[in-house]
Amino acid sequence: xxxxxxxxxxxxxxxxxxxxxxxxxxxxxxxxxxxxxxxxxxxxxxxxxxxxxxxxxxxxxxxxxxxxxxxxxxxxxxxxxxxxxxxxxxxxxxxxxxxxxxxxxxxxxxxxxxxxxxxxxxxxxxxxxxxxxxxxxxxxxxxxxxxxxxxxxxxxxxxxxxxxxxxxxxxxxxxxxxxxxxxxxxxxxxxxxxxxxxxxxxxxxxxxxxxxxxxxxxxxxxxxxxxxxxxxxxxxxxxxxxxxxxxxxxxxxxxxxxxxxxxxxxxxxxxxxxxxxxxxxxxxxxxxxxxxxxxxxxxxxxxxxxxxxxxxxxxxxxxxxxxxxxxxxxxxxxxxxxxxxxxxxxxxxxxxxxxxxxxxxxxxxxxxxxxxxxxxxxxxxxxxxxxxxxxxxxxxxxxxxxxxxxxxxxxxxxxxxxxxxxxxxxxxxx
Ligand SMILES: [Zn+2]
Numbered sequence: 001x002x003x004x005x006x007x008x009x010x011x012x013x014x015x016x017x018x019x020x021x022x023x024x025x026x027x028x029x030x031x032x033x034x035x036x037x038x039x040x041x042x043x044x045x046x047x048x049x050x051x052x053x054x055x056x057x058x059x060x061x062x063x064x065x066x067x068x069x070x071x072x073x074x075x076x077x078x079x080x081x082x083x084x085x086x087x088x089x090x091x092x093x094x095x096x097x098x099x100x101x102x103x104x105x106x107x108x109x110x111x112x113x114x115x116x117x118x119x120x121x122x123x124x125x126x127x128x129x130x131x132x133x134x135x136x137x138x139x140x141x142x143x144x145x146x147x148x149x150x151x152x153x154x155x156x157x158x159x160x161x162x163x164x165x166x167x168x169x170x171x172x173x174x175x176x177x178x179x180x181x182x183x184x185x186x187x188x189x190x191x192x193x194x195x196x197x198x199x200x201x202x203x204x205x206x207x208x209x210x211x212x213x214x215x216x217x218x219x220x221x222x223x224x225x226x227x228x229x230x231x232x233x234x235x236x237x238x239x240x241x242x243x244x245x246x247x248x249x250x251x252x253x254x255x256x257x258x259x260x261x262x263x264x265x266x267x268x269x270x271x272x273x274x275x276x277x278x279x280x281x282x283x284x285x286x287x288x289x290x291x292x293x294x295x296x297x298x299x300x301x302x303x304x305x306x307x308x309x310x311x312x313x314x315x316x317x318x319x320x321x322x323x324x325x326x327x328x329x330x331x332x333x334x335x336x337x338x339x340x341x342x343x344x345x346x347x348x349x350x351x352x353x354x355x356x357x358x359x360x361x362x363x364x365x366x367x368x369x370x371x372x373x374x375x376x377x378x379x380x381x382x383x384x385x386x387x388x389x390x391x392x393x394x395x396x397x398x399x400x401x402x403x404x405x406x407x408x409x410x411x412x413x414x415x416x417x418x419x420x421x422x423x424x425x426x427x428x429x430x
Contacts, residue, residue, distance in 0.1 A: 044427025049288045050390035055295035060425040067149045077425035080156040082127040086426040091118040103137040111367045113282040124413035127302040160302040169311040282366035286429040289341045289390035299331035301419040328417035329410035334396030336377045336405045342387040351379045358400025368414035375402040
Protein backbone atom coordinates (compact mmCIF):
# COMPACT_ATOMS: atom_id res chain seq x y z
CA UNK A 1 0.00 0.00 0.00
CA UNK A 2 1.39 3.44 -0.81
CA UNK A 3 2.67 5.29 2.19
CA UNK A 4 0.18 8.11 1.93
CA UNK A 5 -2.72 5.64 2.11
CA UNK A 6 -1.32 4.28 5.33
CA UNK A 7 -1.17 7.75 6.63
CA UNK A 8 -4.81 8.50 5.84
CA UNK A 9 -5.82 5.22 7.40
CA UNK A 10 -3.84 6.24 10.45
CA UNK A 11 -5.62 9.55 10.51
CA UNK A 12 -8.95 7.76 10.41
CA UNK A 13 -7.91 5.78 13.45
CA UNK A 14 -6.22 8.62 15.29
CA UNK A 15 -7.37 11.99 14.07
CA UNK A 16 -5.00 13.55 16.57
CA UNK A 17 -1.88 12.26 14.86
CA UNK A 18 -1.04 15.66 13.48
CA UNK A 19 -0.53 16.82 17.01
CA UNK A 20 2.26 16.83 19.44
CA UNK A 21 3.15 15.52 22.80
CA UNK A 22 3.03 16.93 26.23
CA UNK A 23 5.21 20.02 26.64
CA UNK A 24 3.23 21.07 29.70
CA UNK A 25 4.89 18.24 31.49
CA UNK A 26 8.34 19.00 30.26
CA UNK A 27 9.27 21.05 33.30
CA UNK A 28 12.73 20.22 34.35
CA UNK A 29 12.77 18.54 37.70
CA UNK A 30 15.44 20.85 39.01
CA UNK A 31 14.30 20.33 42.56
CA UNK A 32 13.82 16.90 43.97
CA UNK A 33 10.33 17.82 45.19
CA UNK A 34 8.90 16.62 48.42
CA UNK A 35 8.14 12.96 48.05
CA UNK A 36 6.65 11.92 51.37
CA UNK A 37 4.48 9.32 52.92
CA UNK A 38 0.76 9.79 52.50
CA UNK A 39 -1.51 9.68 55.50
CA UNK A 40 -5.17 8.78 55.87
CA UNK A 41 -7.50 11.73 56.40
CA UNK A 42 -11.17 11.85 57.14
CA UNK A 43 -13.95 13.38 55.05
CA UNK A 44 -17.59 13.36 56.18
CA UNK A 45 -18.90 10.53 58.32
CA UNK A 46 -16.84 7.63 57.10
CA UNK A 47 -14.74 8.49 54.05
CA UNK A 48 -10.96 8.14 54.39
CA UNK A 49 -8.57 9.69 51.90
CA UNK A 50 -4.93 8.63 51.60
CA UNK A 51 -3.20 11.84 50.55
CA UNK A 52 0.00 13.84 50.82
CA UNK A 53 0.12 16.77 53.27
CA UNK A 54 0.38 19.33 50.47
CA UNK A 55 -2.99 18.30 49.06
CA UNK A 56 -5.92 20.14 50.61
CA UNK A 57 -9.20 18.31 50.63
CA UNK A 58 -12.02 20.66 49.67
CA UNK A 59 -15.29 20.20 51.52
CA UNK A 60 -18.15 19.53 49.11
CA UNK A 61 -21.16 21.61 48.34
CA UNK A 62 -24.35 19.85 49.26
CA UNK A 63 -27.93 19.89 47.97
CA UNK A 64 -30.78 18.11 49.69
CA UNK A 65 -34.05 16.92 48.17
CA UNK A 66 -37.02 15.23 49.79
CA UNK A 67 -39.72 12.92 48.54
CA UNK A 68 -42.40 12.02 51.05
CA UNK A 69 -39.98 12.23 53.92
CA UNK A 70 -37.19 10.33 52.13
CA UNK A 71 -33.98 12.29 51.84
CA UNK A 72 -31.60 12.57 48.91
CA UNK A 73 -28.25 14.31 49.32
CA UNK A 74 -26.15 15.40 46.37
CA UNK A 75 -22.50 16.32 46.94
CA UNK A 76 -19.94 17.83 44.60
CA UNK A 77 -16.78 19.90 44.85
CA UNK A 78 -18.51 22.74 42.97
CA UNK A 79 -21.30 21.16 40.88
CA UNK A 80 -19.24 22.62 38.07
CA UNK A 81 -18.39 21.41 34.59
CA UNK A 82 -15.87 18.57 34.88
CA UNK A 83 -16.87 17.63 38.45
CA UNK A 84 -18.14 14.33 39.79
CA UNK A 85 -21.46 14.39 41.68
CA UNK A 86 -22.17 11.89 44.46
CA UNK A 87 -25.79 11.15 45.35
CA UNK A 88 -27.12 9.26 48.35
CA UNK A 89 -30.75 8.31 48.91
CA UNK A 90 -31.27 7.51 52.57
CA UNK A 91 -33.47 4.62 53.60
CA UNK A 92 -36.05 5.81 56.12
CA UNK A 93 -35.91 4.16 59.53
CA UNK A 94 -38.22 1.29 60.40
CA UNK A 95 -39.55 0.75 56.92
CA UNK A 96 -40.02 -2.53 55.13
CA UNK A 97 -39.88 -2.54 51.36
CA UNK A 98 -37.95 0.54 50.28
CA UNK A 99 -37.01 0.90 46.61
CA UNK A 100 -35.62 3.93 44.79
CA UNK A 101 -34.97 4.52 41.11
CA UNK A 102 -33.35 7.40 39.26
CA UNK A 103 -33.84 8.19 35.58
CA UNK A 104 -32.07 10.73 33.44
CA UNK A 105 -33.84 13.37 31.36
CA UNK A 106 -34.45 10.86 28.58
CA UNK A 107 -35.99 8.33 30.92
CA UNK A 108 -32.96 6.06 30.98
CA UNK A 109 -32.51 4.32 34.36
CA UNK A 110 -29.27 5.21 36.19
CA UNK A 111 -27.24 2.46 37.88
CA UNK A 112 -27.91 2.99 41.59
CA UNK A 113 -26.04 0.84 44.08
CA UNK A 114 -28.14 -0.51 46.91
CA UNK A 115 -26.46 -0.40 50.31
CA UNK A 116 -27.73 -1.18 53.79
CA UNK A 117 -28.39 2.54 54.40
CA UNK A 118 -30.02 3.30 51.05
CA UNK A 119 -28.71 3.96 47.54
CA UNK A 120 -25.75 5.74 46.02
CA UNK A 121 -24.47 6.76 42.62
CA UNK A 122 -21.68 8.82 41.04
CA UNK A 123 -22.69 11.07 38.16
CA UNK A 124 -20.38 12.93 35.77
CA UNK A 125 -20.67 16.53 34.62
CA UNK A 126 -18.76 16.79 31.36
CA UNK A 127 -16.29 19.65 30.96
CA UNK A 128 -18.20 20.75 27.88
CA UNK A 129 -21.61 19.86 29.23
CA UNK A 130 -23.83 22.70 28.09
CA UNK A 131 -26.82 21.75 30.18
CA UNK A 132 -27.77 24.33 32.80
CA UNK A 133 -28.78 21.58 35.17
CA UNK A 134 -28.90 17.86 35.68
CA UNK A 135 -32.55 16.81 35.45
CA UNK A 136 -33.48 13.56 37.11
CA UNK A 137 -36.68 11.72 37.81
CA UNK A 138 -36.79 10.08 41.21
CA UNK A 139 -39.25 7.27 41.76
CA UNK A 140 -39.64 5.28 44.92
CA UNK A 141 -41.83 2.97 46.84
CA UNK A 142 -41.88 2.96 50.63
CA UNK A 143 -44.01 0.12 51.93
CA UNK A 144 -47.16 0.41 49.84
CA UNK A 145 -46.73 4.10 49.02
CA UNK A 146 -45.36 5.15 45.66
CA UNK A 147 -43.87 8.57 44.94
CA UNK A 148 -42.25 10.45 42.10
CA UNK A 149 -40.37 13.74 41.89
CA UNK A 150 -38.33 15.76 39.43
CA UNK A 151 -34.87 16.75 40.66
CA UNK A 152 -32.83 19.60 39.26
CA UNK A 153 -29.17 20.05 40.11
CA UNK A 154 -27.80 23.32 38.68
CA UNK A 155 -24.48 23.05 36.84
CA UNK A 156 -21.97 25.84 37.41
CA UNK A 157 -20.06 27.04 34.41
CA UNK A 158 -16.32 26.82 34.66
CA UNK A 159 -13.61 28.36 32.57
CA UNK A 160 -10.59 26.20 31.98
CA UNK A 161 -7.13 27.54 31.29
CA UNK A 162 -5.79 27.69 27.76
CA UNK A 163 -2.26 26.99 26.67
CA UNK A 164 -0.36 27.22 23.40
CA UNK A 165 1.78 24.34 22.25
CA UNK A 166 4.31 24.20 19.51
CA UNK A 167 5.16 20.82 18.10
CA UNK A 168 7.89 20.19 15.66
CA UNK A 169 6.70 17.85 12.97
CA UNK A 170 8.70 14.69 12.53
CA UNK A 171 7.93 11.11 11.73
CA UNK A 172 6.69 8.52 14.22
CA UNK A 173 9.48 8.19 16.72
CA UNK A 174 9.91 4.47 16.49
CA UNK A 175 10.39 4.71 12.75
CA UNK A 176 13.31 6.11 10.87
CA UNK A 177 12.75 9.82 10.30
CA UNK A 178 12.48 10.79 6.68
CA UNK A 179 13.62 13.92 4.99
CA UNK A 180 10.78 16.34 4.89
CA UNK A 181 10.24 17.97 1.54
CA UNK A 182 7.81 20.70 0.64
CA UNK A 183 5.15 18.46 -0.80
CA UNK A 184 5.45 15.69 1.65
CA UNK A 185 3.86 17.45 4.56
CA UNK A 186 0.71 15.42 4.75
CA UNK A 187 2.74 12.28 4.46
CA UNK A 188 5.57 12.75 6.87
CA UNK A 189 4.21 15.61 8.87
CA UNK A 190 2.81 13.45 11.58
CA UNK A 191 3.94 13.48 15.07
CA UNK A 192 2.43 12.15 18.18
CA UNK A 193 -1.07 11.95 19.43
CA UNK A 194 -0.85 12.53 23.12
CA UNK A 195 -3.02 10.80 25.66
CA UNK A 196 -5.82 13.33 25.40
CA UNK A 197 -6.25 12.70 21.70
CA UNK A 198 -6.44 9.03 22.41
CA UNK A 199 -9.13 9.74 24.94
CA UNK A 200 -11.08 12.02 22.72
CA UNK A 201 -11.15 9.10 20.36
CA UNK A 202 -12.84 7.01 23.01
CA UNK A 203 -15.63 9.51 23.16
CA UNK A 204 -15.70 9.76 19.43
CA UNK A 205 -14.86 6.32 18.22
CA UNK A 206 -15.63 6.85 14.56
CA UNK A 207 -14.47 10.21 13.40
CA UNK A 208 -16.21 11.58 10.37
CA UNK A 209 -14.27 12.70 7.36
CA UNK A 210 -15.03 16.19 8.45
CA UNK A 211 -13.40 15.64 11.81
CA UNK A 212 -10.40 14.14 10.14
CA UNK A 213 -9.98 17.08 7.87
CA UNK A 214 -10.47 19.75 10.48
CA UNK A 215 -10.55 18.30 13.90
CA UNK A 216 -10.49 21.53 15.83
CA UNK A 217 -12.66 24.62 15.70
CA UNK A 218 -9.77 26.67 14.40
CA UNK A 219 -8.35 24.13 12.04
CA UNK A 220 -10.02 25.00 8.81
CA UNK A 221 -8.89 28.57 8.44
CA UNK A 222 -5.45 27.86 9.73
CA UNK A 223 -4.35 25.05 7.47
CA UNK A 224 -1.31 26.80 6.16
CA UNK A 225 0.35 26.32 2.89
CA UNK A 226 3.27 24.15 3.70
CA UNK A 227 5.14 24.89 0.54
CA UNK A 228 8.10 27.16 0.67
CA UNK A 229 8.68 29.90 -1.85
CA UNK A 230 8.81 28.78 -5.53
CA UNK A 231 12.60 28.86 -5.43
CA UNK A 232 12.72 26.77 -2.30
CA UNK A 233 10.34 24.34 -3.86
CA UNK A 234 12.54 23.89 -6.90
CA UNK A 235 15.54 23.05 -4.76
CA UNK A 236 13.52 20.60 -2.77
CA UNK A 237 12.25 18.90 -5.93
CA UNK A 238 15.80 18.48 -7.16
CA UNK A 239 16.96 17.12 -3.83
CA UNK A 240 14.08 14.75 -3.81
CA UNK A 241 14.90 13.32 -7.22
CA UNK A 242 18.50 12.73 -6.27
CA UNK A 243 17.66 10.86 -3.16
CA UNK A 244 14.79 8.92 -4.68
CA UNK A 245 16.72 5.96 -6.05
CA UNK A 246 18.91 5.30 -3.07
CA UNK A 247 15.88 5.79 -0.92
CA UNK A 248 13.85 2.97 -2.46
CA UNK A 249 15.18 0.16 -0.30
CA UNK A 250 14.89 2.25 2.81
CA UNK A 251 11.39 3.15 1.70
CA UNK A 252 10.30 -0.47 1.59
CA UNK A 253 11.74 -1.17 4.97
CA UNK A 254 10.11 1.92 6.35
CA UNK A 255 6.74 0.90 4.86
CA UNK A 256 6.96 -2.41 6.61
CA UNK A 257 7.66 -0.64 9.88
CA UNK A 258 4.76 1.67 9.27
CA UNK A 259 2.48 -1.26 8.60
CA UNK A 260 3.57 -2.93 11.84
CA UNK A 261 3.11 0.32 13.68
CA UNK A 262 -0.45 0.55 12.34
CA UNK A 263 -1.23 -2.98 13.45
CA UNK A 264 0.06 -2.13 16.89
CA UNK A 265 -1.99 1.02 17.41
CA UNK A 266 -5.09 -0.63 15.93
CA UNK A 267 -4.73 -3.43 18.44
CA UNK A 268 -4.23 -0.97 21.27
CA UNK A 269 -7.29 0.98 20.23
CA UNK A 270 -9.41 -2.15 20.32
CA UNK A 271 -7.98 -3.11 23.73
CA UNK A 272 -9.05 0.26 25.07
CA UNK A 273 -12.55 -0.04 23.60
CA UNK A 274 -12.96 -3.53 25.07
CA UNK A 275 -12.03 -2.23 28.49
CA UNK A 276 -14.52 0.62 28.36
CA UNK A 277 -17.32 -1.73 27.35
CA UNK A 278 -17.04 -3.62 30.62
CA UNK A 279 -19.93 -3.39 33.03
CA UNK A 280 -18.41 -4.42 36.33
CA UNK A 281 -20.01 -4.44 39.76
CA UNK A 282 -19.65 -1.40 41.96
CA UNK A 283 -16.37 -1.92 43.85
CA UNK A 284 -15.92 1.54 45.33
CA UNK A 285 -15.62 1.70 49.10
CA UNK A 286 -15.27 4.57 51.55
CA UNK A 287 -11.51 4.52 50.89
CA UNK A 288 -10.06 6.93 48.35
CA UNK A 289 -6.48 7.83 47.56
CA UNK A 290 -4.47 10.53 45.90
CA UNK A 291 -2.44 8.81 43.17
CA UNK A 292 0.85 10.31 44.36
CA UNK A 293 2.69 11.19 47.55
CA UNK A 294 3.32 14.72 46.33
CA UNK A 295 0.71 17.11 44.97
CA UNK A 296 2.16 19.19 42.18
CA UNK A 297 0.04 19.78 39.09
CA UNK A 298 1.99 20.36 35.91
CA UNK A 299 -1.07 20.49 33.67
CA UNK A 300 -4.60 20.88 34.91
CA UNK A 301 -7.53 18.81 33.83
CA UNK A 302 -9.45 20.21 30.84
CA UNK A 303 -6.84 22.79 29.95
CA UNK A 304 -7.61 23.51 26.33
CA UNK A 305 -4.49 23.31 24.26
CA UNK A 306 -4.01 25.16 21.05
CA UNK A 307 -1.61 22.88 19.26
CA UNK A 308 0.46 24.44 16.54
CA UNK A 309 2.50 22.11 14.39
CA UNK A 310 5.47 23.45 12.52
CA UNK A 311 8.45 22.26 10.58
CA UNK A 312 11.59 23.80 9.20
CA UNK A 313 11.83 24.53 5.51
CA UNK A 314 15.24 25.89 4.57
CA UNK A 315 15.81 27.10 8.08
CA UNK A 316 12.44 28.84 8.23
CA UNK A 317 9.86 27.83 10.79
CA UNK A 318 6.67 27.07 8.86
CA UNK A 319 3.35 26.35 10.50
CA UNK A 320 1.65 23.25 9.13
CA UNK A 321 -1.57 23.18 11.15
CA UNK A 322 -3.26 23.95 14.41
CA UNK A 323 -6.21 22.79 16.41
CA UNK A 324 -7.67 22.94 19.88
CA UNK A 325 -7.81 19.84 22.07
CA UNK A 326 -8.77 19.32 25.64
CA UNK A 327 -6.53 17.72 28.24
CA UNK A 328 -8.77 14.99 29.63
CA UNK A 329 -6.86 14.29 32.79
CA UNK A 330 -4.48 15.85 35.24
CA UNK A 331 -0.68 15.75 35.05
CA UNK A 332 1.09 15.32 38.36
CA UNK A 333 4.80 15.73 38.82
CA UNK A 334 6.93 12.93 40.10
CA UNK A 335 10.41 11.58 39.79
CA UNK A 336 10.76 8.28 37.96
CA UNK A 337 10.35 5.41 40.36
CA UNK A 338 8.19 7.25 42.89
CA UNK A 339 4.90 5.52 43.71
CA UNK A 340 1.61 5.58 41.82
CA UNK A 341 -1.39 4.61 43.95
CA UNK A 342 -4.84 3.31 42.97
CA UNK A 343 -7.32 6.15 43.60
CA UNK A 344 -10.16 3.84 44.67
CA UNK A 345 -10.84 0.15 45.11
CA UNK A 346 -11.29 -1.75 41.89
CA UNK A 347 -10.05 -4.40 39.53
CA UNK A 348 -7.11 -3.96 37.17
CA UNK A 349 -8.42 -4.40 33.64
CA UNK A 350 -5.42 -3.17 31.68
CA UNK A 351 -1.75 -3.06 32.61
CA UNK A 352 0.62 -2.93 29.67
CA UNK A 353 2.88 -0.85 27.56
CA UNK A 354 1.03 1.22 24.95
CA UNK A 355 2.35 3.42 22.22
CA UNK A 356 0.82 6.71 23.32
CA UNK A 357 0.09 6.15 27.00
CA UNK A 358 3.34 4.37 27.79
CA UNK A 359 3.01 1.91 30.66
CA UNK A 360 -0.69 2.25 31.19
CA UNK A 361 -2.96 0.89 33.90
CA UNK A 362 -6.75 1.05 33.88
CA UNK A 363 -8.72 0.16 36.99
CA UNK A 364 -12.40 -0.74 36.71
CA UNK A 365 -14.27 0.58 39.75
CA UNK A 366 -17.58 -0.77 38.49
CA UNK A 367 -20.70 0.67 36.87
CA UNK A 368 -18.75 2.25 34.05
CA UNK A 369 -16.25 4.07 36.27
CA UNK A 370 -12.59 3.70 35.27
CA UNK A 371 -9.37 5.37 36.34
CA UNK A 372 -6.30 5.48 34.10
CA UNK A 373 -2.62 5.96 34.95
CA UNK A 374 -0.23 6.76 32.11
CA UNK A 375 3.51 7.05 31.36
CA UNK A 376 4.61 4.83 34.27
CA UNK A 377 8.18 3.51 34.39
CA UNK A 378 7.11 0.28 35.99
CA UNK A 379 3.83 -1.63 36.36
CA UNK A 380 3.32 -3.43 39.64
CA UNK A 381 -0.09 -5.03 39.06
CA UNK A 382 -1.58 -7.51 36.64
CA UNK A 383 -4.86 -7.71 34.78
CA UNK A 384 -7.53 -9.35 36.90
CA UNK A 385 -5.99 -8.28 40.19
CA UNK A 386 -8.16 -6.49 42.76
CA UNK A 387 -6.59 -3.41 44.31
CA UNK A 388 -7.46 -1.10 47.16
CA UNK A 389 -7.32 2.68 47.28
CA UNK A 390 -3.79 3.67 48.24
CA UNK A 391 -2.24 0.43 47.00
CA UNK A 392 0.89 0.97 44.94
CA UNK A 393 0.16 -0.06 41.37
CA UNK A 394 3.30 1.25 39.67
CA UNK A 395 5.96 3.93 39.46
CA UNK A 396 5.99 7.37 37.88
CA UNK A 397 7.82 7.46 34.57
CA UNK A 398 8.25 9.07 31.21
CA UNK A 399 7.09 6.32 28.86
CA UNK A 400 4.92 6.71 25.76
CA UNK A 401 4.28 10.18 24.40
CA UNK A 402 5.55 12.22 27.26
CA UNK A 403 8.29 14.78 27.40
CA UNK A 404 9.11 14.53 31.08
CA UNK A 405 8.43 12.28 34.04
CA UNK A 406 4.86 12.73 35.27
CA UNK A 407 1.69 10.82 35.98
CA UNK A 408 -1.30 11.50 33.76
CA UNK A 409 -4.33 10.53 35.80
CA UNK A 410 -7.73 10.20 34.13
CA UNK A 411 -11.18 9.32 35.41
CA UNK A 412 -14.09 8.31 33.21
CA UNK A 413 -17.66 7.85 34.33
CA UNK A 414 -19.72 5.97 31.77
CA UNK A 415 -17.72 7.45 28.93
CA UNK A 416 -17.50 11.00 30.28
CA UNK A 417 -14.04 12.23 31.35
CA UNK A 418 -14.17 14.11 34.66
CA UNK A 419 -11.56 15.83 36.81
CA UNK A 420 -10.19 13.03 39.01
CA UNK A 421 -9.31 15.56 41.71
CA UNK A 422 -13.01 16.40 42.17
CA UNK A 423 -13.43 12.89 43.58
CA UNK A 424 -11.66 13.89 46.79
CA UNK A 425 -14.51 16.15 47.91
CA UNK A 426 -17.07 13.37 47.98
CA UNK A 427 -18.07 11.70 51.25
CA UNK A 428 -18.46 8.32 49.57
CA UNK A 429 -19.42 5.38 51.77
CA UNK A 430 -20.16 1.75 51.24
ZN1 LIG B 1 -1.58 14.65 30.58
